[in-house]
Amino acid sequence: MTALAQVIDAQGAVVGSLPSLDDGRLVDLLTHMLRVRCVDQRMLKLQRAGRVGFVGTARGLEAAMIGSAAALETADWLWSGLREGGAAVMRGLPLAEYVAQMYCNANDTAKGRQMCNHFQHKGSNYPSWSSVIGTQIPHGVGAAYAAKVQGKREVHAIYFGDGASSSNGFHSGMNFAGVWKAPCVFVLVDNGWAISVSSREQTAAESYADKGVAYGVPAVEVDGNDVLASFAAMQAARERALAGDGPTLIVLKTYRMLGHSSSDDPSKYRSDEEVAAWEALDPIERFAAFLAERGLVEAGAVARIEDELYAEIDAVIHEQEAAPPMALKTLVEDVYSDVPRHLQRQYNEFLRVAEVHGDAQPGDGAFPL
């Protein structure tokens, strides 16, 4: 088992070698982490109010996601597992699109077809996950292979949880990537729980990093509540991939502070003591202490930044509440590049009934057959 890599400890004291980030970028990391937390808080509120259906929060995972993704460049791809929406926002997903996806409204680039928490952003190379666990892992490997054969200088960061390490996709993805020396980075976010199954019950391996050995993929185990260690691990793995040395497995050890989703009650399967122990390792407080110690933020900076973020987020939510309903034709569009005849007929038959009942809007008209 490898030692847990750390740059700053739970109190924010420097215990490892600092990555080369200027002061402005360091403060930005704090803001990005806080944005993740604030967005989650607002989404939970909307869920309780019945405005959005489902929220899978990233509380506790902010450093793991933001630190590792911050080491990626624009041309790189981020293959999401579930909770990386905040990293997508940092990389360019407009907050309005994020909120539209939570509402599954007509501004959603996925046309409201996926349930909440399935973000995508083509502009920053962030495909949505499907909900099936681990299937995105071989996608990222194939896309990395494609980058290699086309001579594109890009790395594919593939995120997934401890549960996904048991999936077919993990096995075939790691195996193919090792054989192909694909320019990708596997980011195993060990957040302690796959819904209600603890990460200790997911495998008999002593460490998730041990899994890399069988595939010839070097692995590092990192304190995922340390934003700078997460950054440094990705930066090193990315350079390795670009140098043609193949994939790396990064295990980010962290903790999912809330339930699997807004529909989950974690008190049924884990103790308050366990949660409290991780609360003391909070990734944001630790990093804020580090920044304050270096004089990069003032005392009370967190509250100030949160206020600014809530103002930004609330304005976006207000705007997305007013989105128009989804056009009925989206029922049959995007199944294929063109709507085939049989779907045109099915739609027309449906529309005849929808029109009788007043469900059809202007623009929902029948296909000319």
Place this chain on the structure above:
Amino acid sequence: MPNLTLVQAVNDGLATVMRQDPSVLVFGEDVGPKGGVFLATENLTKEFGEQRCFDTPLSEDGIIGTAIGMAMNGLRPVAEIQFQDFIFPAFDQIVSEAAKLRYRSGGQYTAPMVIRTPYGGGIRGGLYHSQSGEAYFCHTPGLKVVIPSTPHDAKGLLIAAIEDPDPVLFMEPKALYRSVKGEVPEGHYTVDLSTLRTVEEGDDVTVFCYGAMVPVAMKAAAKAKEQGISTHVVDLRTLLPLDEEGVLEAAKRTGRVVVLHEAPRFCGYGAEISALIAENVIEYMEAPVKRVTGFDTPFPNTLEHHYMPDERRVLDAIEQVHNF
């Protein structure tokens, strides 16, 4: 025009596209230097190098999963699954991912890719080298499902499939790989992915079939002709999307229909053809639709020649609907 077997036509189709489009890659189990267990990819590694035609680790789920990623990032992957019987570890990737990607992303991401796979019985391959799995995949919106029955169509449909913007399952009737030969144009051409082919015109009974059942239908039609029954034989060739207008037209033409496939009957492709006819043109029908299919059992081994529809069973069905 060269006279090629069906498997040679597949090989020619792959080579033709690979010469024109550097983004086309061919990969799977044993497809590299060996050229595939049926030699469908023979000489491709030699001509195009091992970066464009290569062997993968033995994992169908990995082959299809990585193909999807390649397709999402600018390539046109053509993945081979060695036998359709082995495709099921990749079922999740095909059904949950490739088929749904365009829809779930609102058209932002797509998976233009082809999965080639030999299917069907007649080679004494037993349960796991003989199955016809078209019905599983035809039930999956977002996929196209294509089955050629002639060398000409094999090449033209394959090129069309590789150039298509959506994922295509290309099922090759392995029983016909070397048993049919035909003229195949040189160079690039395509066969439309949504049009059936009339194999032989007739006026008394219509037989719908595809893949390895087309020659069986033709033999039965020849026998029927000796009895004065004129059979209209239709090769569906693109099962999804189906040429529904063409099917209804051909059904109306005779009012008497036989549907033929080697896959099991229950919820099989023939049920869809039968239902389509019942829903749309029942007033033209002179007899109930008759299905001739494999049994609702696993695929046998020593008795496979009885399991698979043969010309005697097809002729019997033609006679039944004719004399109804």
